[in-house]
Structures are given as C-alpha cells and as structure tokens.
Amino acid sequence: MQDEQNSALDTVKDKKISRRGLFSFAGAFLLAVAGCASYKYFSSTSTIHVESCVTAGSGIMKNILILTGSSRHNGNSFLLAEAFKQGAVKAGHTVNTFHSGMTPMSACLHCDSCWTDGKPCVVADSFDTFYPLLEQADMLVFCSPLYWYNFSGHIKCAMDRMYPYFRENRLRDLKVKEAMLLMCGESMFPRSFAGAAEAYRQMLGLNHWKDRGRLFVTGVHEFGDIKGHKALSVAEQMGCDA
Ligand SMILES: Cc1cc2nc3c(=O)[nH]c(=O)nc-3n(C[C@H](O)[C@H](O)[C@H](O)COP(=O)(O)O)c2cc1C
Known part of the structure; x- marks a missing residue:
C-alpha cells in the first residue's frame, strides 16, 4: 500500500517536474525569440547617426x-x-x-x-x-x-x-x-x-x-x-x- 502511494507520488512529482521543465523551455525559447527580434530591430532599423x-x-x-x-x-x-x-x-x-x-x-x-x-x-x-x-x-x-x-x-x-x-x-x-x-x-x-x-x-x-x-x-x-x-x-x- 505504502509502495503504491510512493509510486503514485513519484508519478505526480514527475508530472510536476516535466511541466516545470516544459515551462522553463518555453520561457527560454520565448526569451531567445524576443532577443533575436530586438537584435534584428536594432541592427536593421537603426537610424544613421x-x-x-x-x-x-x-x-x-x-x-x-x-x-x-x-x-x-x-x-x-x-x-x-x-x-x-x-x-x-x-x-x-x-x-x-x-x-x-x-x-x-x-x-x-x-x-x-x-x-x-x-x-x-x-x-x-x-x-x-x-x-x-x-x-x-x-x-x-x-x-x-x-x-x-x-x-x-x-x-x-x-x-x-x-x-x-x-x-x-x-x-x-x-x-x-x-x-x-x-x-x-x-x-x-x-x-x-x-x-x-x-x-x-x-x-x-x-x-x-x-x-x-x-x-x-x-x-x-x-x-x-x-x-x-x-x-x-x-x-x-x-x-x-x-
Ligand atoms: C568582420 C566584420 C566585423 C564587423 N564588426 C563590426 C563591429 O564590431 N561593429 C559594427 O558596428 N559593425 C561591424 N561590422 C559591420 C561593418 O562595419 C559594416 O557593414 C560597414 O558598413 C561595412 O562597410 P563597407 O561597406 O565599407 O565594407 C563588421 C563587419 C565585418 C565583415
């Protein structure tokens, strides 16, 4: 019974970890996209000084x-x-x-x-x-x-x-x-x-x-x-x- 509970807990933890991992990955991806976009913005639309x-x-x-x-x-x-x-x-x-x-x-x-x-x-x-x-x-x-x-x-x-x-x-x-x-x-x-x-x-x-x-x-x-x-x-x- 205890083993079953532990294994259920592990599954929930795994799900939590993988969900957290997913959020981290998505966050990093969005930051990278935003970084590239702003670099492109700065480098291609800068005014000539x-x-x-x-x-x-x-x-x-x-x-x-x-x-x-x-x-x-x-x-x-x-x-x-x-x-x-x-x-x-x-x-x-x-x-x-x-x-x-x-x-x-x-x-x-x-x-x-x-x-x-x-x-x-x-x-x-x-x-x-x-x-x-x-x-x-x-x-x-x-x-x-x-x-x-x-x-x-x-x-x-x-x-x-x-x-x-x-x-x-x-x-x-x-x-x-x-x-x-x-x-x-x-x-x-x-x-x-x-x-x-x-x-x-x-x-x-x-x-x-x-x-x-x-x-x-x-x-x-x-x-x-x-x-x-x-x-x-x-x-x-x-x-x-x-
Ligand atoms: C190898 C290389 C390094 C460059 N490094 C810089 C840099 O450090 N800072 C910058 O503002 N532009 C940098 N550029 C961009 C050039 O300064 C820019 O494209 C310039 O207008 C090129 O002049 P040109 O058409 O007379 O060759 C670099 C370009 C090359 C090819």
Whole structure:
C-alpha cells in the first residue's frame, strides 16, 4: 500500500517536474525569440547617426592619400572615401587613394629587414604600390569600416607596413603632417568606435600629426546603406576643408 502511494507520488512529482521543465523551455525559447527580434530591430532599423569634427586647415594645397580598408567596391566606406575625394579635388588638392582591402597586403613580419635592399620593406606585395603614394603624401586619411570595434584587418596591415618609416636607421622620412579618420559601422552607438578613435589619437601623438577631423557613421551595414545620406555630404565638405 505504502509502495503504491510512493509510486503514485513519484508519478505526480514527475508530472510536476516535466511541466516545470516544459515551462522553463518555453520561457527560454520565448526569451531567445524576443532577443533575436530586438537584435534584428536594432541592427536593421537603426537610424544613421553622424558624428564629425573638423579643425581648420592652412589653405595650402597638399597631396592627400586616402587609405581605405574595405574589400567592397562601392561599399559604405568606399563611398565615404569617394565623397571626401570629390570635395578635396574640388578644393584643388592632389588626391590619391589606396584600397588596402582590394589589393592584398601581408601583415608586417617584424623581420627587421627594412631598408636592407634600399626599399622600405623586403616583402614584395601591394606595399610596392602603396609606399610611393605614402612618400608623396602631406596628409593621410584613414577610411575604414568598423570590424570588431576597431580598424579592419586590411587597413591595419597597411598601417603596420608603415613601420620602416618609424624605426631607427631609416633611409627616408614621411612628409605627413596631418591626418583624418573616416569610419562607418553597423552599430547604432557612436561609442562602438571608441577603440579605433583612441588608436588613431595615440598614432597622432606619436607621429606629431595634426588631427584634421574625424567622422563616424553609425547604422550602415548593407551595400548602399549610406547612399543619399548626409554622411556623404559631410565627408565631401571635410574634403573641401582639407
Ligand atoms: C568582420 C566584420 C566585423 C564587423 N564588426 C563590426 C563591429 O564590431 N561593429 C559594427 O558596428 N559593425 C561591424 N561590422 C559591420 C561593418 O562595419 C559594416 O557593414 C560597414 O558598413 C561595412 O562597410 P563597407 O561597406 O565599407 O565594407 C563588421 C563587419 C565585418 C565583415
């Protein structure tokens, strides 16, 4: 009799446990669905936000090198760079663009063989196209999509390969005196760019480059998201004011 009662109690307990388990599962499922939905909401319907600042230029015509960081031809940062270039050319500056994401470049190997064959770097790749442009430039414009809260890997490789110009016993110096930073990303929060902005700030300090402006565009992800947006006219104006 006691055994029968125990077994009946177990069955009731099992039912309770399985009902509780069912509720937990349903709850977790609903939370996951809500989480996905709100992520999709935030990432796909965010408004584009532009944060920019520009400092006064000297009015002297200069040689500007735009270093882009995306593989996407006509992508968001590509269009930012184009808009900037349009403004800078209109203002009379000489502008070159190097697309680091479209011409694969190795990372710096830190082999310390810089200048040993008379060239800044012994690694033969698209750096050979990049460095003559770099050596002519008075001003550098970094234009990158945000990748993992930082510069894209493509542009980072090109930046790292500038190492020969910053080490001892170099054969040549760069003429660069000024820099600008243009970035875009999917995030709707300007603070997502803080890591890259801080790296840029430190780079300016180390090289005694004057900061000529920064532009951060949030909420752009798909191809063409940035098309028709005021971010492009802000970038163009930054080019005019360069
Ligand atoms: C590998 C990778 C990492 C990314 N990381 C971020 C990120 O950390 N934050 C963000 O807001 N967007 C991120 N994105 C989205 C891009 O910044 C966004 O799509 C940007 O508009 C792409 O610019 P593009 O068209 O010039 O390539 C990432 C995209 C890729 C491919």
